[in-house]
Every structure is written in structure tokens, then in C-alpha cells.
Amino acid sequence: MSEMDLLYRKAMLQDSLEIARLSGQLGYPAKAEQIEARLAPMLNAADHVQGKRIGQQLVRHCEEWARTKGYQELRVRVNVTREEAHQFYKHAGFENTKTQQVFRKGL
Structure with a gap:
């Protein structure tokens, strides 16, 4: 399997809904508003x-x-x-x- 090319960028406020969805999927439920308030790097x-x-x-x-x-x-x-x-x-x-x-x- 070949590595995918990735674009790394800083998270933006409009990403908060998707970050909240991902956070919930990983076992850390959060609302988009909470993510917006404390936008944090995700690994x-x-x-x-x-x-x-x-x-x-x-x-x-x-x-x-x-x-x-x-x-x-x-x-x-x-x-x-x-x-x-x-x-x-x-x-x-x-x-x-x-x-x-x-x-x-x-x-």
C-alpha cells in the first residue's frame, strides 16, 4: 500500500463540526460549539x-x-x-x- 499525500494545515473554525464528529467517534463526545471554543490538535x-x-x-x-x-x-x-x-x-x-x-x- 502506498502512502497518501497529505496536506497539513491549521484547523479552522469551520472544521469544528467535523472535528466534533471525529471526537465522538474516538470516544470523546463534544459539540461543535465546544470544539470551536477549544480547537485542539487531533492525532x-x-x-x-x-x-x-x-x-x-x-x-x-x-x-x-x-x-x-x-x-x-x-x-x-x-x-x-x-x-x-x-x-x-x-x-x-x-x-x-x-x-x-x-x-x-x-x-
Whole structure:
């Protein structure tokens, strides 16, 4: 399988609906308005593009960008239920440094 050419660009406000959809698909439900309020970089690829090495390209691009900015490391947060993502990041050279659970009690 050949690598796809990708265009990297900064997210724009008009992307917020699609980013919210992707976020929900990845297990982090959000409304477009929330995304608009806190537009953040996304490293995960959607289901329809998984297996096409896009995630690997994104990680390499982020590594290159971070190095040019003087960063010493990359950190990624992944939902505990996303085993495939855990394997992806381990394969990409990341190490798991923390496991976290969030507890909630309705009133």
C-alpha cells in the first residue's frame, strides 16, 4: 500500500463540526460549539482512513514540528478503552507512563 499525500494545515473554525464528529467517534463526545471554543490538535485518524499510514505520517510531522520548536517530548492522551490506539502509539515508539480512571457520582 502506498502512502497518501497529505496536506497539513491549521484547523479552522469551520472544521469544528467535523472535528466534533471525529471526537465522538474516538470516544470523546463534544459539540461543535465546544470544539470551536477549544480547537485542539487531533492525532488520531478516523476509521475510514485507518490502515493507510496516515497516523504514522501525522506522528512524524508532529515530531518534526516539535523538534523545530525545541520540545523534548510528545505526549498523547488516549482513552483507556482504545486498545488499537494503545498499540499504534507503542509501535510508534511512545511508552505508556500513566493509566488513569475518572470517577463520577451523579447527585
